Amino acid sequence: MRAGQVLSFRTADDVNTWLFYNQMQCPGALHFEEKNASVISYGVQTNSTVVRKRGMYEDSTFKFRLPLQIAAEREIARFLIGDPNFSWVVALKEFPYPTEKGVITAMKAQNLIGLFILASTMFGFVFQINALVLEKQLKLRQAMSIMGLYQTSYWLSWLAWESLVTLLSALTSVIFGRILRLSLFSKNNFAVVFLVIFLFQFNLIGFAFMLSTLIPKASAANTIGFSLFIVFAWSTLASMSNWYADYSKRYKQLFFLIPSSPFGKAIADLGALTPAASANVTWSKRTECPAAVSSASESDKPVPNCFITINGSYKVLVSTFFLWFFLAIYFDNVMPNPNGVRKSLYYFLKPGYWTGEDGGKIEDAIPQLEELIPDDEDVLEEENIVKKQAMEGFVDPNVAVQIQGLRKTYPGKIKVNCCKCNQGAPFHAVKGLWVNFPKDQLFCLLGPNGAGKTTSISCLTGITPVTAGDALIYGHSVRSSIGMSNIQRIMGVCPQFDILWDVLSGKEHLHLFASIKGLPPSSIPSLAENSLAEVQLTEAAKMRSRSYSGGMKRRLSVAIALIGNPKLVLLDEPTTGMDPISRRHVWDIIQNAKKGRSIILTTHSMEEADILADRIAIMAKGKLRCIGTSIRLKSRFGTGFITNISFTGNTPGQMPNYDDDAVASNEPHHKAVKQFFENHLGVVPKEENKAFLTFVIPHEKEGRLTKFFAELQDREREFGIADIQLGLTTLEEVFLNIAKKSELETALEDGITETLTLTSGNSIEVPVGARFVGIPGTESEENPNGLMVEVYWEMNEDGSLCISGQSPETPIPPNVRSVESARSSSQELQLGSAGVRGFLIDASEIEGSRHH
Numbered sequence: 001m002r003a004g005q006v007l008s009f010r011t012a013d014d015v016n017t018w019l020f021y022n023q024m025q026c027p028g029a030l031h032f033e034e035k036n037a038s039v040i041s042y043g044v045q046t047n048s049t050v051v052r053k054r055g056m057y058e059d060s061t062f063k064f065r066l067p068l069q070i071a072a073e074r075e076i077a078r079f080l081i082g083d084p085n086f087s088w089v090v091a092l093k094e095f096p097y098p099t100e101k102g103v104i105t106a107m108k109a110q111n112l113i114g115l116f117i118l119a120s121t122m123f124g125f126v127f128q129i130n131a132l133v134l135e136k137q138l139k140l141r142q143a144m145s146i147m148g149l150y151q152t153s154y155w156l157s158w159l160a161w162e163s164l165v166t167l168l169s170a171l172t173s174v175i176f177g178r179i180l181r182l183s184l185f186s187k188n189n190f191a192v193v194f195l196v197i198f199l200f201q202f203n204l205i206g207f208a209f210m211l212s213t214l215i216p217k218a219s220a221a222n223t224i225g226f227s228l229f230i231v232f233a234w235s236t237l238a239s240m241s242n243w244y245a246d247y248s249k250r251y252k253q254l255f256f257l258i259p260s261s262p263f264g265k266a267i268a269d270l271g272a273l274t275p276a277a278s279a280n281v282t283w284s285k286r287t288e289c290p291a292a293v294s295s296a297s298e299s300d301k302p303v304p305n306c307f308i309t310i311n312g313s314y315k316v317l318v319s320t321f322f323l324w325f326f327l328a329i330y331f332d333n334v335m336p337n338p339n340g341v342r343k344s345l346y347y348f349l350k351p352g353y354w355t356g357e358d359g360g361k362i363e364d365a366i367p368q369l370e371e372l373i374p375d376d377e378d379v380l381e382e383e384n385i386v387k388k389q390a391m392e393g394f395v396d397p398n399v400a401v402q403i404q405g406l407r408k409t410y411p412g413k414i415k416v417n418c419c420k421c422n423q424g425a426p427f428h429a430v431k432g433l434w435v436n437f438p439k440d441q442l443f444c445l446l447g448p449n450g451a452g453k454t455t456s457i458s459c460l461t462g463i464t465p466v467t468a469g470d471a472l473i474y475g476h477s478v479r480s481s482i483g484m485s486n487i488q489r490i491m492g493v494c495p496q497f498d499i500l501w502d503v504l505s506g507k508e509h510l511h512l513f514a515s516i517k518g519l520p521p522s523s524i525p526s527l528a529e530n531s532l533a534e535v536q537l538t539e540a541a542k543m544r545s546r547s548y549s550g551g552m553k554r555r556l557s558v559a560i561a562l563i564g565n566p567k568l569v570l571l572d573e574p575t576t577g578m579d580p581i582s583r584r585h586v587w588d589i590i591q592n593a594k595k596g597r598s599i600i601l602t603t604h605s606m607e608e609a610d611i612l613a614d615r616i617a618i619m620a621k622g623k624l625r626c627i628g629t630s631i632r633l634k635s636r637f638g639t640g641f642i643t644n645i646s647f648t649g650n651t652p653g654q655m656p657n658y659d660d661d662a663v664a665s666n667e668p669h670h671k672a673v674k675q676f677f678e679n680h681l682g683v684v685p686k687e688e689n690k691a692f693l694t695f696v697i698p699h700e701k702e703g704r705l706t707k708f709f710a711e712l713q714d715r716e717r718e719f720g721i722a723d724i725q726l727g728l729t730t731l732e733e734v735f736l737n738i739a740k741k742s743e744l745e746t747a748l749e750d751g752i753t754e755t756l757t758l759t760s761g762n763s764i765e766v767p768v769g770a771r772f773v774g775i776p777g778t779e780s781e782e783n784p785n786g787l788m789v790e791v792y793w794e795m796n797e798d799g800s801l802c803i804s805g806q807s808p809e810t811p812i813p814p815n816v817r818s819v820e821s822a823r824s825s826s827q828e829l830q831l832g833s834a835g836v837r838g839f840l841i842d843a844s845e846i847e848g849s850r851h852h
């Protein structure tokens with residue numbers, strides 16, 4: 001272009017377009033507005049120091065504005081003609097009124113369209129992040145991976161779905177834009193506009209993936225998503241208005257990493273060119289700089305460096321999509337999941353990660369725990385068998401799961417105190433389990449809350465990495481990722497909490513999990529139907545799981561665990577929240593499912609364990625306390641035999657008065673029976689009322705029972721006995737005894753006590769779980785050892801022990817030898833504590849002295 005050369009434009013839009021693209025390379029924005037114009041001509045004149053501008057217009061309504069600093073204007077001038085000392089005139093002839101009416105110029109219209117597309121895309125974006133984070137937060141993703149879903153399949157399925165939605169949304173936007181005759185859509189090539197919108201939305205899919213891996217809670221996802229909307233809106237407008245022009249190339253490149261920047265720039269390019277009918281962007285022109293497009297008639301035109309073309313925007317959007325996607329996969333691995341599990345920062349550099357020999361999951365430095373020797377002979381025997389097999393490398397064909405010294409330690413929680421971070425002590429949740437779970441059997445794991453049952457199951461399912469030891473499931477190690485993926489193919493899991501999608505029906509859940517398990521698609525509908533019928537959910541098959549009751553959700557979770565005929569089924573408290581009828585029904589399902597597979601069940605229902613289990617183990621405080629069949633546990637850990645004696649004294653049809661204890665104690669028949677039991681077996685009633693007496697007979701008396709009950713039956717009439725019942729103590733009692741023992745261990749270690757109010761009205765502190773407690777200060781000449789009380793414990797709803805009652809205060813038998821040492825250790829503990837601490841008396845000594 002020569003100084004003083006006259007350029008001709010047909011319309012005001014052409015002037016705007018020309019100015020717009022020529023100022024791209026200049027540090028600022030040159031803005032041109034007009035109203036009701038027909039013909040204008042104007043000029044810009046500069047010399048070496050001052051820019052002078054002149055606008056001429058017939059109706060004098062023409063407004064020409066240069067909102068720039070002088071230096072910037074000089075830059076424009078220098079660019080336009082190559083010499084700042086020039087005189088330049090733009091003449092505009094034939095000025096028809098522009099297509100966009102009023103004061104909204106072509107540039108403003110494109111801003112609005114760009115912002116509208118951005119806003120609608122952002123809604124989808126926030127929704128997507130929310131769904132991804134929620135899936136993580138509700139452990140739905142975890143459930144799918146336990147069932148065998150690969151990480152890559154998870155991301156690819158999300159990508160496929162979101163891409164389809166994006167494709168449809170971009171197509172709809174362009175078609176509607178054309179129907180509404182918006183020039184941005186109608187005057188540019190269909191594919192060029194479609195790709196701008198589609199690639200921007202596609203890029204945001206990758207960005208949402210990446211963000212979702214960094215956000216732990218869905219509520220935070222909404223806030224972050226909407227805050228990003230503001231940033232993206234700014235970047236769209238900034239790229240449209242050439243805001244970045246003043247900055248260096250590096251800053252510009254950084255600016256264009258924001259997904260909305262290349263989008264805004266491409267929309268600006270499309271919008272700026274559209275008003276002139278001859279100047280639309282065709283497919284081939286997407287790679288050209290817009291300035292070259294608009295002034296194509298000029299033979300000696302400059303080819304400006306327009307930083308990024310529409311095609312360049314495509315490239316940026318596609319390449320940054322891959323960047324976000326790979327970052328999403330990386331962060332997904334190295335950020336802690338809801339169970340606090342993460343991989344090393346360099347996990348992908350470790351050969352084990354690619355060969356599958358190493359799970360790659362890491363834990364922070366865990367302190368060593370010394371080897372614990374079990375107190376119980378059965379547990380010790382089991383441990384020795386497993387250790388021997390593990391050392392010899394012998395794989396017992398009858399064993400489904402072999403747990404070899406499994407240990408799980410959680411790192412201490414970080415507490416922030418007055419700008420100081422303190423790491424709490426690590427917590428040993430499972431302290432070295434050695435156990436075999438046989439094939440075709442149901443193994444029941446019992447234990448009070450916090451015993452470590454769920455942690456053990458999580459180690460088997462791969463949710464939690466083991467700290468030490470290993471577990472072999474059908475020969476596959478849980479420590480290797482290849483082993484784990486083999487395990488997940490043969491395993492079904494019903495986790496402790498229902499992991500269901502609110503919006504999916506029962507039937508859809510079963511279809512989904514059957515597909516994840518890789519069942520042939522043709523067999524899935526019939527399998528799902530049978531499973532639903534088995535758990536009595538046929539009628540609710542099409543209802544969304546959101547409207548299921550707690551029991552229905554549990555039944556659906558059981559059906560999901562059993563679908564696909566897994567060889568190992570892990571059921572973590574499957575009948576929690578079910579009514580008794582549903583519970584019995586699920587027991588039948590589990591009983592039938594035992595054939596040909598092994599099942600590991602955890603439960604708080606002793607009845608359930610008693611009915612279903614072939615073998616039972618009780619855990620407490622991370623250790624196995626006992627193991628064996630139900631009968632074995634009852635005979636070893638129960639208090640003995642329970643006998644109920646009911647009396648004939650009540651008139652037929654009349655309900656006995658169970659509360660009238662005073663009457664009961666005066667009944668001559670009661671007195672005689674009590675005397676008979678005391679004389680022959682040395683036991684007193686555990687419970688008594690007018691209708692019956694209950695005695696607990698210790699195992700040691702088993703040899704005398706045949707003769708004793710024969711004599712009792714002979715004297716039934718004399719004693720007024722209506723019925724005699726004899727049974728073993730319940731599993732519940734065994735469980736309580738084990739739980740009490742472990743609670744007592746901890747209570748003694750940590751000095752945890754509960755307050756007991758005595759019949760005398762005084763209170764003493766008793767160690768949690770203690771059975772016989774001596775009362776300090778009650779020694780007398782008559783009772784040189786002092787008085788004691790027997791404390792009864794029960795489990796409350798949250799599974800912890802609480803006092804349920806106590807016996808009257810009785811003298812401590814004189815032949816109990818441990819009283820002195822117990823009393824002195826209690827005094828040591830008492831120093832500094834407010835209450836009077838009762839001292840613990842060895843229960844076996846008291847029982848021994850009673851038998852004696």
Ligand SMILES: Nc1ncnc2c1ncn2[C@@H]1O[C@H](COP(=O)(O)OP(=O)(O)OP(=O)(O)O)[C@@H](O)[C@H]1O
Binds near residue numbers: 450453455456
């Ligand atoms: N992620 C964790 N971080 C720290 N401690 C944990 C974590 N998960 C579990 N624990 C602790 O480990 C112990 C064992 O928990 P676990 O859930 O295995 O017990 P449980 O026997 O299944 O109890 P419940 O019957 O209540 O389900 C508990 O004291 C628990 O607080």
